Amino acid sequence: MPTVEVTDLxxxxxxxxxxxxxxWQEGHAERALHIPMSDFVARFGELTEAAPQDGRVHVICRSGGRSAQVTAYLVQQGIDAVNVAGGMQLWEAAGRPVITDExxxxxxV
Structure with a gap:
């Protein structure tokens, strides 16, 4: 599983x-694209439209489990994707900003 640390982002x-x-509504990274895992396959096109064609997709969830599953799926689709180890819990612990939609x-949470 390709993985990256929060501190390396x-x-x-x-x-x-x-x-x-x-x-997501309780708090998220400012410029993240939000596609819940439960809707991911149906909304896959949103990712392909938004993701940089020559860049990597960094997948994050709360602690790293769901994002690992989505990362594996993306890699199978030929997309350069990596799982963010520790997820938003480590994002917040590292002092990275967490904001609401407002x-x-x-x-x-």
Whole structure:
């Protein structure tokens, strides 16, 4: 499983958040694309439209389990994807910003 640490992510890296809507609403990374794992196959086209053609997709969830499953699927589809180890829990612990849709400080649940 291709994996990357939160501390290795750069500000411009493309981030795909696969947590459910209620988790996303409590707090997320500012420029992440949100496609819940439960809707992922049906909404796969949104990823292909938004993802950089020559870049990597960094997949994140709460702790790394769901994002690992989505990463494996993307790799099978020929997409350069990596799982973000520790997910949003380590994102928040590393001091990375977590916001709500309104741009206010959020939290990881």
């Amino acid at each position: 750069k500000d411009g890296d493309f981030l795909l958040d696969v947590r459910e809507d209620d988790e 741009g206010k400080p959020g939290q990881v």
